[in-house]
Amino acid sequence: MNKILVAYDGSEDSKKALDQAVELAKCTTSSMVILTVVPSATGMFAFDDLLVPGTFKSRALKMVQEAAKHTQGVSTTGITREGDIADEILRASEELGCDLVVIGRRGLGKVERFLLGSVAEKVIKHSSKPVLMVR
Numbered sequence: 001m002n003k004i005l006v007a008y009d010g011s012e013d014s015k016k017a018l019d020q021a022v023e024l025a026k027c028t029t030s031s032m033v034i035l036t037v038v039p040s041a042t043g044m045f046a047f048d049d050l051l052v053p054g055t056f057k058s059r060a061l062k063m064v065q066e067a068a069k070h071t072q073g074v075s076t077t078g079i080t081r082e083g084d085i086a087d088e089i090l091r092a093s094e095e096l097g098c099d100l101v102v103i104g105r106r107g108l109g110k111v112e113r114f115l116l117g118s119v120a121e122k123v124i125k126h127s128s129k130p131v132l133m134v135r
Contacts, residue, residue: 001028005098007089007123008034010063013104017134021102022071024132031075033096034067036060037088038080057082086122093129101127105135 064078
């Protein structure tokens, strides 16, 4: 294993996923990519604590930078993307040549908690890479 992609949104489950990915990276001497996806305009309702669309990108960048500080010496790259969260995780894992996707069971979206078609489920169903779901 050379590269691990971690989907990160600042939720408790994504923090646990990050911790697990760091441990895996240490054991396998893998590098890590921390990915935060800013939802497209149609998905912004899930982030009801942010009212100004321009703040989405800056918050995502800060989130990735903060997460990268906790990777304890693992070679880490942080990236942000905009779009459908699951689609962007899947696309990034392919484009970046990741060997594993690590994702938390639940994200920050309140609506997502009530829908069976969650981000984690979609990533698990459609990924060509192994996916580790952490809860």
